[in-house]
Amino acid sequence: MNSIITAIVLAIIGQPAPVFVAKDVKGAEVSLADQKGKVVVLEWVNFGCPFVKKHYSGGNLPKLQETYTGKDVVWISICSNKKDNPRYLDDAGLAERAEKEGWKGTHLINDANGKLGRMYGAKVTPQLFIIDEKGVLVYDGAIDSKATTKVADIATADPLFKNALDAVLAGEEVTGAKNKPYGCGVKY
Amino acid sequence: MFLISWLGIQLAAGSDVRSGRAVAGWLSAASGYVAGGVVKTAVVIEADKGWHTYWSNPGESGIPTEMTFDLPDGWKVVETGAPPPMRFEASGLASFGYAGRTYFPVTLQAPQGAAGKVVLKASLTWLACDDGGCVPGDAELSLELADGAAEATEHRAEIERALERLPVADHGFGLEVVDRGSTLEIRLEWVGGGGPVVDPVDCEVFPVSAERIRSAEVPRFRKVADGWVAEVAKSDYLSGAVPDLRLLLVDRKRGKSVSVGWRADRAE
Structure with a gap:
């Protein structure tokens, strides 16, 4: 099954990020191509996953979202839970859950058919991608270095994603642009 | 709970702990210890049907099961081991781990001069997943051993088998x-x-x-x-x-x- 996922992945570090057009949970159209000139973050999310819960209940992801959207970063969170997964939520349910979790991104997309997830080769939640102002994929990996579900570990982890995003915003090259993300498998 | 029947009523047993879609317990092959001698034990995790836990290298998702020990002065963990894992797909990702009942042998050594009843403690964390989701689990386990009465318990044979299966x-x-x-x-x-x-x-x-x-x-x-x-x-x-x-x-x-x-x- 995994070979099927990897066979159609179009997202490669250093290459133009695959573009997509999708509706967010509020019905607004999101076009990646229209974001050129801005740094874009794609965050794969499943609010039922304990690794995602760690970073929302600990306030890490909402804080990152608030901080970087404040720096004109476009933050797109994508949930690829398929419809027959017990954690599936419809658009309204997903929007409501995101609000409860303190989500502060720009757009939230319900990718129940897994199209965007497979396009980017998203394997786990949380998994983060960064696309630079030129539309090039410059980061694909973990939020941080500690593969645990404990909130207390956030403070002592190496913030891999944050470091990468800071580098992109500073016009610097990202070190460790592809690393293994930890989390729950995306529920395709 | 099934673990109660494994652990029985002997001294060499702690209480079973249910958490994260699994039950964990700590068994001993002997009801007691001899000063300076070794005691063969095993931490056991049984995942619920349809759920699995993870090996030290979990593969593309999941996290390893981890255990730490809090032992009385002079007691040592001589060796811990994990049985060979199985390969499975979790949400389409290649993963390595365990289903059903899994024995993690733990060999302990009592210090010279040890005396009296001792209580050994272990902390355990794991992640259990099925295709629908993942749940973290944790357990604080304890094992009581008597001084000198190193008689075999009903768990001895299963612990010996688990030791033989180690890589x-x-x-x-x-x-x-x-x-x-x-x-x-x-x-x-x-x-x-x-x-x-x-x-x-x-x-x-x-x-x-x-x-x-x-x-x-x-x-x-x-x-x-x-x-x-x-x-x-x-x-x-x-x-x-x-x-x-x-x-x-x-x-x-x-x-x-x-x-x-x-x-x-x-x-x-």
Whole structure:
């Protein structure tokens, strides 16, 4: 099954990020191509996953979202839970859950058919991608270095994603642009 | 709960703990200890039906089961072990771990001069997943042992079986790895005396080292004139040349498994 996922992945570090057009949970159209000139973050999310819960209940992801959207970063969170997964939520349910979790991104997309997830080769939640102002994929990996579900570990982890995003915003090259993300498998 | 019946009423047993879609307990092969002697025990985790826990290298998702010990002064953990894992897909990702009841043998040593009843403690964390989701689990376990009364418990046989199933390290095999860019050529040679306890051709091969070979790869050795050879794709997360590699060869037919390792800085 995994070979099927990897066979159609179009997202490669250093290459133009695959573009997509999708509706967010509020019905607004999101076009990646229209974001050129801005740094874009794609965050794969499943609010039922304990690794995602760690970073929302600990306030890490909402804080990152608030901080970087404040720096004109476009933050797109994508949930690829398929419809027959017990954690599936419809658009309204997903929007409501995101609000409860303190989500502060720009757009939230319900990718129940897994199209965007497979396009980017998203394997786990949380998994983060960064696309630079030129539309090039410059980061694909973990939020941080500690593969645990404990909130207390956030403070002592190496913030891999944050470091990468800071580098992109500073016009610097990202070190460790592809690393293994930890989390729950995306529920395709 | 089923663990209550395993743990029985003997001193050499703690309470079972239910958490994270599994039940955990700590069993001892002996009801007591002798000062300076060893005690064979096993931490046991039984995942609910349809759920699995993870090996030290969990594969593409999940996290390993971890345990730490809090022992009285002078007591030591001599050895811990994990049985050979199984390969499964979790949400389409290649993963390594366990289903059902899993024994993790723990051999302890009492200090010289130890006396009286002792209470040993262990903390355990794990992640259990099925195709629908994942749940973390944790347990604080304890084991009480009497002084001097080292009689076998009803768990002795199952703990001995679990010990026999543990992988042995570098059992006469030499491993060589040739980095071919996107793939690795892995060569095994028999350099021990007697004969190998596993036949690499029959073995399921697991990467002990994470992010060396693609977890989705299922390496298979084939026989060649001077040993065995397998070709595998390198992990997408490995940049540059492979620095080291450790594999677990699991021969289910013979009930044996062997861990073999290689390091680039020690290669000839």
